[in-house]
Amino acid sequence: MSQLVCATSNCKRIARALCHCCNRNICLLHLKEHNDAFLSQLNPCADEINSVDYRLVSIDAKVLLQEYHKQLEEWRKASYKTIDQIFEEKSKELERILIEKIDKQKIEINLVRDTITKLNEEAEASQLDVDLIKTKISRLNENLTNIEQISFKINTYPLIIDNNAVQIEEKKDLQTILSSPFKTIDFTDLGSPIIASNNKYLLLHQNSYLCLIDNDFKIFKKIPWHLKQIHDICWSSALDRFILTTETCGICYVHENSISLQDVECLTRQRFFSCSCSNTSLFLTTDTVGSSIIEFCLLPTIELSRQWQSPDTCTKDEYINRIRYSHGTLGLVIQNLTENTLKIELRCSKTLDRFWSIPLSSGLKLKQYEYCVFNDCQWLFIDRISSSILHITNDEKIKQTCNYNSKLCNVALFGTDILAVLTDKCIHFHKL
Known part of the structure; x- marks a missing residue:
């Protein structure tokens, strides 16, 4: 019986084993070399799995769930508040019933006392008068006894809380959200690539009109727009209207019902570029290099609250292109016009x-990017050149970069659970 020779090049040894990796007959020496080579690759794998295990062990569930426990706690407090309100209402109802009975008896007592006083003043009274008074007093005593022994029947029922009153769903990542819209509105002739919303309407500039899109994803109203480009739009809950910064007329209002435009007299002395609102204030950036930030108090009247200037806002050769308010913070997009660099600051x-401050890649030109507030105090940075969206968390982490399959112009939250994406030809609506 002939013996096999090792299949390894230039090896004349007799093959003693079959290498399962390369399916060749090799000698024991080369089998050991094969094994040693594979074993040498296992060491980095062992280090890597130890690193993965360390990451897993390092996960602090309390920290990760802290914000969501806070939301559940807010729901719990709101539920207890509802119970307390019912308790207070029913307690007042009990008190009201008893006080009405007591007040009625006070009136009756005063009437009898007035009768006795009147008879004494007139110095004449008959037996009939005395008997009538005694009868009334007797009835009053009976009524007081009934009040002192008053009893109520309180019917209480078990408080039934549907388990579905609190639902927990794992949020989708941004790329999954953007993968497929559930609704699309086509249009032509985009005016300004700016959109803004409240819980009822989405406002955009199409051709020579301002359009309000409602929750049914239909154009609710249109108003002719003869002014030039819109720089920015924000919604003010305090004024119950949209605020627009424009190229020519400074500040304008758009009310969701009348859709009327007004100049704000106290704000027209300067040229503004970007705007954003809290519940009580309006924040504006000036349309100048070395931009200033101006805060106006909106209630009870519009008044200047404070103003920050360069270098507190930015350097003399920087420009604040976007300002966005969220939960006590201002998100800024700042461009250095000399170095053509870009950064996002909170x-x-x-x-x-x-x-914090996050530098972004240079090369982006003015008005070729946008910035908006996302859910849970997070931020979306929109690069129109590459049609991509940068998802940034509130603790300075770039969570994800997503490419969009259409020419991207802008994005905005529509209500709390819909992301509206404006392209050059339509608006896509994505469910969060």
Whole structure:
């Protein structure tokens, strides 16, 4: 019986084993070399699996779930508040019933007392008068006894809370959200690539009109727009209207019912570019290099509250292109016009102290990007050149970069659970 020779090149040894990796007959020496080579690759794998295990062990469930426990706690407090309100209402109802009975008897007592006083003043009274008074007093005593022994029947029923009153769903990542819209509205002749919304309407500039899109994803109203380009739009809950910064007329209002435009007299002395609102204030950036940030108090009247200037806002050769308010913070997009660099910063809305700053790749030109507030105090940065969206968390982390399959112009939250994506030809609506 002939013996097999090792299949390894230039090896004349007799093959003693079959290498399952390359399916060749090799000698024991080369089998050991094969094994040693594979074993040498296992060491990095062992280190990597240890690293993965360390990451898993390092996960702090309390930290990850802290914000969501806070939401559940808010729901719990709101539920208890509802119970407390019912308790207070029913307690007042009990008190009201008893007080009405007592007040009625006070009136009767005063009437009998007035009768006795009148008879004494007139110095004449008959037996009939005395008997009538005694009868009334007797009835009053009976009524008081009934009040002192009053009893109520309180019917209470078990408080039934549907388990579906609180539903927990794992949020989709942004790329999954953007993969397929559930609704699309086609249009032509986009005016300004700016959109804004409240819980009822989405406002956009189409051709020579301002359009309001309602929750049924239909154009609710149109108003002719003869002014030039719109720089920015924000919704003010305090004024119950949209605020627009424009190229020519400064600040304009758009009311969701009348859709009327007004100049704001106290705000027309400067040219503004970007705008954003809290519940009580309007924040504006000036349309100048070395941009200033101006805060106006909106209630009870529009009044200047404070103003920050360069270098507190930005350097003399920088321009604030976007300002967005969220939960006591201001998100800023700042472009250095000399170096053509870009950065995103998070500031305190009261002091303008910087929480963090993220530099972005250079090369983006003015008005070729957008910025909006996302859910849970997160942010979306929109690059129109590459049609991509950068998802940034509130703690300075770039969570995800997503490419969009159409020419991207802008995005905005529509209500709390819909992301409206504006392209050059339509608006896509994505469910969060």
